[in-house]
Amino acid sequence: MKSETATPTGEFTLRLSATRRGARLARLLAVQQLRDWGLTGPAADAAELVVAELANNAALHGRVAGRDFEVRMELDDDHVRVELSDARGERRPVPAREPDEGGYGLLLVAALATAWGVKDRSVGKTVWATVPLTSR
Numbered sequence: 001m002k003s004e005t006a007t008p009t010g011e012f013t014l015r016l017s018a019t020r021r022g023a024r025l026a027r028l029l030a031v032q033q034l035r036d037w038g039l040t041g042p043a044a045d046a047a048e049l050v051v052a053e054l055a056n057n058a059a060l061h062g063r064v065a066g067r068d069f070e071v072r073m074e075l076d077d078d079h080v081r082v083e084l085s086d087a088r089g090e091r092r093p094v095p096a097r098e099p100d101e102g103g104y105g106l107l108l109v110a111a112l113a114t115a116w117g118v119k120d121r122s123v124g125k126t127v128w129a130t131v132p133l134t135s136r
């Protein structure tokens with residue numbers, strides 16, 4: 001009998017329905033994955049907030065009926081890269097400049113990440129952020 005040893009991987013990918021429930025599930029599963037990677041404290045909290053905000057945006061602004069969104073996290077030595085992909089490429093995220101009802105989430109992402117941006121996909125877009133594992 002051949003035994004296999006699971007090697008922990010630094011990559012996590014998941015597709016979920018583009019709904020509020022899907023966004024909540026993305027956050028909860030991302031938190032569990034961060035714990036599985038051994039990440040706790042401020043870095044894990046920051047990554048959780050970034051996933052929550054980007055997943056919420058994907059469900060609210062990137063939703064296309066019948067299409068899912070995808071959350072992807074990649075662990076590196078000094079950061080976690082968070083990516084949220086949705087099917088709505090024409091709706092680009094824009095941080096709010098003035099107080100209003102919402103729109104502050106991307107300002108939060110910008111404050112927690114060393115960098116963030118948007119890249120096109122064949123269908124839709126991917127919003128990404130790099131969250132440091134140590135304080136800036």
